[in-house]
Amino acid sequence: MEVALTVLALLVITALSGLLGRLFPFRIPLPLLQIAAGSAVSFLGFSVPLSSELFLLLLMPPLLFVDAYRIPMREFGELRAIILSLAVGLVVFSTVAGGYAVHWIMPAILPVAGMALAAALSPTDAVAVNSFLATAKAPARLTQILNGEALLNDASGLVCFKFAVAAATTGLFSLKAASSNFVYVSFGGVLIGAGLGWLFARIELMALKRGYDDSANHILISLLIPYIIYLAADAVNCSGILAAVSAGISIRLTGVMAETQIETRLRATTLWDQLYATLNGLVFIMLGQQLPGQVEQASHIVQSAGLTPWMLPLAILGIQCAMSILRAVWMVANGLVFYGVGKLIHRPQTLPSWRNVLVMTLAGARGAVTLAAIISLPPESDMPERTVMVVLATGVIITSLLLTTFGLPRALALLPRNDGETPAQRELLETSITLLHSAIAALQAEQARQPPDANRTNDTVSLLMTELNERLRRLDPTLDDGEGKRSDSVQRKRDELMLRLRIVRLQRRVLHSLLADRNINDLTERAIGRQLDVREQEFLMELNDLPQLPEPPPAETLIAAVPVERKNAGLRAE
Template identity: 35%
Template sequence: MQTITLALVLLSAVLISAVIAQIVPKVSSPLVQIALGALVAIIADSRIIIEIEPELFLVLFIAPLLFHEAHEADKTSLWKNKKSMLSYAIGLVLLSAIVIGVAVHALIPSIGLAAALALGAALGPTDAVAVSSLKHDANIPPRQQAILQGESLLNDASGIVCFQFALGVAVGGVFVAQDAILTFLYQFIGGLVLGIVIGLIANFAIQKVRNLGLENTTFHVLFEVLIPFIAFLVGEHMHVSGVINVVACGITMSFAKRNLGPSISRLNIVSSSVWRVAAFALNGIVFVLLGTQLPTALTDGFKGIDAGPLELIAYILIVSIIMHSTRFVWSLLSEWRSDVEKHIKRSTKQRARSAAITTFAGAKGTITLAIMFTIPTWITIDGSLLHFPNRNLLIFIASGVILLSLILATFIVPLLAPRKLPDTIGDSKQKAQNNVAILRNVIENLTAQQNDDNRRATSEVIRRYNDRIKRIVESENLETISDLHLRIKALQWEQDYVWQRLEAEEISFKDAYALIARYARVINMLERSQHRLPYLTKRLRNALNLARRTLTRIQKMRRQLPSQTPTETQVINRNVHANAISYAIERMEEEMTISQLPSEAYSRLIVEYQTARAALLETLPSITSFTRREKSIEEVLREALRLELEAIQSAYEDEKLSWQQARDLRQNVALMQIDLNDQL
């Protein structure tokens, strides 16, 4: 029962932190969550036992978070900065362990050199969760962002291995340099290779299930969520680095071959939504748990130590200064080396600024505390059971340095790399562009979710969203990309379909030729218009739209008037034409997810094609079918407004919208929801 209570308390703290972050956006979420965690620990006291089992903590929280970070990482940037990234992940961790270890031993002689080196090794890794949270508060340059991300994904393994060897010596073991190097290489390279193998096997399994037609959204999402746990546990069982194993697996799975189509788009949307919620919850729980451990760690640090509070705080400050100074010197040398290799000329001040960003953005977090909690409380020396010397003091110093590094990262990094706010002239245009991006996101989601039952209603709602985009674009004079090339491709797809039916002898040569010739005439006309002046193209498009609307009205009038029964040939030709339109729609939906054209260009043309297909096949609707269609439109519109709210929140979390802009957009959606309810 206590476990359930603790889980509910932690989730409640994460929810509260989300609300506080909206009210006080200047304070980063990790600090708010740490404070809430400390408050939970103080209030709960002995009523709820809050203990972190380091191995379980790594499996339940760190493994899925690292997998998600690796899966979503920018592989191009990581590969481009691989030398610097590996130097931070391995070289800097080793250097930090030595420098901090020697300094702590000299500062506090009662702490043995091996134990001090263990502390230095634990303070080497940066926290991937803390690093990723900084990108929302500061405009970190791409190179520094790639280095920080890659470092945080890989340095856990080097820190853990160094810590284990130092701790082994501290409890009475013997340090052998050759064994240490071989063990490190085995764990690092073994974890890398095993992770790639597991990732390839997972991709193969997904592809096999998909080819058999057995895959659905539920299977894919659950399988993807399960993989990091399997990878970590297999890695630990094989005595390689579970952390490196998970990271390599996540990167490998991100290269999986993806088929195109609405069903795949729907799967990707659901998967990203699940991971977004899971990552937010796990990130929050990690920092809340860190906060719950700080009161105990800081309180126990005073027990059995002949030092006053000021002296203990001085220890934390000195260790923090040494840690940051070591990292700054390493970063400065790395920036200098990178400039020399790339023949870039920068002033010392510019290099120092970049080095300072990398230094303070490398915050420590739960990995460090989890490593420190693996220090045994009791050890056996010469057959006697003794307390581990200065265990509480070591954990106290580590906890203080973690907290201080997070505070410095939260307040100093935004000063070194402030986010660029839009100027007053471009502010209106930027807001319009953000709004258009949100509406495009809604269109893409609606397109992925449509099926045979709601296709007509979805088309109508998409048309309304296209109209909203058109009004915004025209009012702000935003640049738009011509969809003329897309229209030509769609007509060519229709031609391809007719040729396929002709080869299958499902249509006569005469009828096929008539359709193909018609497509060719329209394509030639559109291609000629590409080489004319823009205003002629615009006038041509307006004329085509007017002709299409006129033709549609005439067709409606003809359906309402008595007419002769169509011949069998006419029915076949009409069906072939309708099927050709359906084929073109399918191809457009496939390309919509990968094309550089904006989504409204595709959705606008898809709606036009769906309308044309309906005009070919539809009979005059009855009152009942009309009412049913209007009700279906209302349902899809409600879903669209919900998706729009989600897109607004995502844009706000990604710092693409300010709090004020997000609030204004939410109010607009709320007004549309009220208007929709009033119409019922």
């Protein structure tokens, strides 16, 4: 019972934090608000003991799985060299150089123990990075690099952390053993995830070909897949995190979701979106829950060691500055290397500007993986610096999140603005135009196959041809005759869709009134309500896809609020 109440309490806090964010007159990033909410309830006495293994198992696999499933595969392939250099090279560099920086800032922490702390701080958190980038309107290329880095650097960071801890506790370190173990953990996790993901997808495709497409079971299996694959990789001491990531990519490449029914796809997308938002909030709330305990530990350390009260906060800021500087140095060096290699192979590369380096540096937020790693440190009998390191790591997590929250939007504002059409918008428009051309060509072929006396079929084809050609004239700027006909067509369509949306919402109110008057039963209301929901979503998507032409005339109110008169036999709109 206690476990159930704890889970329910965490979900309530997650939901309330989202509602509170909308009540403030100014915008507060949701991750920061959730951390504050977690800290507030912890001060009030609600505390959840945190286990490294449970934290990684329950929250991280589905989050990383869906991030990987939705990653742009074309751009990920094009940027693989840059992403790998950050996911592996930067982590190793930050571990070694950061360890000596930690020792310089806190001489009581030996360099090898400092490397363990730096290794835990090296991976950027995929959940935190994605949460901030989703609302920061970062350029697409930077977003793809940062997301790719955050998805892949967990394994390298955890391997470096493992060997640094072993060296700190035993005094032994083997570069050969560390390298071979890194290859085993990383590549083993990737192979297990990709292989099992492909196997699950093939089983699902075989079931679909035999007519088995139960949406509820399909969605349930998709929710279990990241956990199964994570546990399978972890059972053989490989990276469960990389296994979940590679499984998401593997299943995406099989195209299994495209073979399911439309109802399955819609329900799965909705459920995964909700699960992602919920687990994402739980991650940050759990991070916030640890903050009061770490502050209390920090005060005990200060009192017992006779240090000044500002010693630990200054050390946290110093370590954050050191890790940020190391990240910026690697970004610059990485850019120079790629620029030089590009010149040698005659593939010109542009040097990163100081603005891009600043954005990439500020986007290096730490989060769940760092916390999970640092709380798995051995007890103080084996590692005397444990308590101090946990406090420092928690402080750096919070500091990095604050730095990303308040610094990243200002850094992004320094980048050159693109007020015109973005490459993503252009590609979307060109794809829509291509699909329209293919549909028109198919209708023309159908029209040519029909006998001249097939009046009904020809009338249907002609009607569809007229509709598609009108849509093509609205989307394709090359068909604009310069006389304002395209603008008029777009505005007419926008007015039509607004009218349709108002009518659908009116119909929904009438439907609810019919149910309230018991003129229809719940099954009828639910069936027609679902049709209205799909229709409204279709109109909204079509409205958002209309081209944004300069200075459109103001839309008039096409339908006013309609009073509804209730009758025993039904409703009549007046």
